[in-house]
Amino acid sequence: MAEDAPPIRFGILGCAEVARKVSRAITLSPNTTLYAVGSRSLDKATKFAASNGFPPHAKVYGSYEGVIEDPEVDAVYVPLPTSLHVQWAVLAAQKKKHLLLEKPVALNSSGGKCPLMVLTGSVPGVKPDLDALGALGDTGWYCVRAILWASKYELPKSATALHKPTYNDAGVILACAASLSWEDDKVATFYCSFLTNVSMDIIVMGTKGSLRVHDYIIPNQEKEAKFSTSSNSNWVELSIGWAPNPSDNVFYNDLPQEVHMVKEFARLVGAIKYNNSKPEDTWPVISRKTQLVIDAVKTSIDNGLEPVEIKG
């Protein structure tokens, strides 16, 4: 996508809280613009556009259809409840729109083979009554994604839920945990919950070093990414300390992380639109792997915590 190409025009389906954050990111990203928003309530959509930095010429629709049928819309962001993801993703795809989907892709991967680009948003906040996966599809999605990242996106061979999840009265998962294992001796566990105070920790341990991140979904500070690493640490004489000590690192971002996500997405869309590039499958493959692991954990929960094999 050339530097001087027009920005990618976004349409947003619905006025979810998370859409406010992504709208801000679309405004901040140098290669995108807010172009349309649709809600079942025209009034809601109008207020959303007015309070979220939409330019004066932006389109406001009293339906989702209005957005996906607008020929000027390049890409659609879908922050709808999970149970509606696939339906609207498919409809938007049929209209040749590029898709930025909120996680999880779907309630299960059989319905989630979306032909176009799929990225994931990065803000918890789900309506449990519309999403049986609950915490597993929300905070659990981040856990699984982070684990896949740490394993270089190699799918684990099996997933086992660790104990009976905590459910709400409607049967939605509020907290659960699972163990993943690979062909070699790599293992991972994660715990995801709507019930704990804000916590988002990754610890990765290898034979030669380790990594710790404590705010990997939403950073403590918007433009700072902090992490701690240790490399070939050992005990000092008499085991009275470490050498070398772990190092604390801070990476400063000029733009918030979700702006980078939107920018990357728009770069891919622009490559297709202006350079006739073929769609890259990097992100859809990662999303599909994430969903496969989530599915396996859900199956393990449903099958009394039995290990479930994961096939790519």
Added chain:
Amino acid sequence: MAEDAPPIRFGILGCAEVARKVSRAITLSPNTTLYAVGSRSLDKATKFAASNGFPPHAKVYGSYEGVIEDPEVDAVYVPLPTSLHVQWAVLAAQKKKHLLLEKPVALNSSGGKCPLMVLTGSVPGVKPDLDALGALGDTGWYCVRAILWASKYELPKSATALHKPTYNDAGVILACAASLSWEDDKVATFYCSFLTNVSMDIIVMGTKGSLRVHDYIIPNQEKEAKFSTSSNSNWVELSIGWAPNPSDNVFYNDLPQEVHMVKEFARLVGAIKYNNSKPEDTWPVISRKTQLVIDAVKTSIDNGLEPVEIKG
């Protein structure tokens, strides 16, 4: 124990590497003194005493018996391999010696009901060929102890090993993991290994706050205890950061942590010796609970990862 009471006289069984650290702690603790060391090799014992700060009048024995039969020895520190713990702990107890045992107490709790005081040391470093529990009884002991601490020493109701452990050729556990669950919805998982680079992390999450410690066994710096806490954190507007942010805390210690352990142990011994106090059961109860959980994890491993009920 009065301020002017004579120091508690320690005898040490064997010259394990870990005994060097505890010898240093006994020297640094204001209420203890190094009094005797025994090894199957008199030469080894002599060299150990000379290079580890034993006073000139200290006794050196060419056997373990010499130490436990010395009437001037108040307390015996037992850093022998796990398979020898119970045998020498019982022999020392029969001689009315107070006991400071290296973890784990025993290969299983049926052999570990030691009648006197039991504390645990705090340094990894085990000879796998003499200890079938391997990483589970060593680094896993710390994990379980930390988890019990975080649960106010309430025993979990069950333990489930998470996957097949990694073994060495002699069948010793080199790495394993387990999940623990309580009557309420509390859950914990731990991973212990001899194969990873130095890593010792606790993350505790509650409904209202969280705690993180990354060097809970041996601190990065000997006289610093660092931890991070968050309390009632939430997202700031548009989920672009946390408020309040987690706080990083450093607690400075005048004495290294193992000196505090030795000092507390000697305080208890002194109370019995000089004040006719009854033995406190705080530490033996905690050690026994730790061993019960370790036992349950081992049983789960041996029974194909089945959940194992824990009874106090």
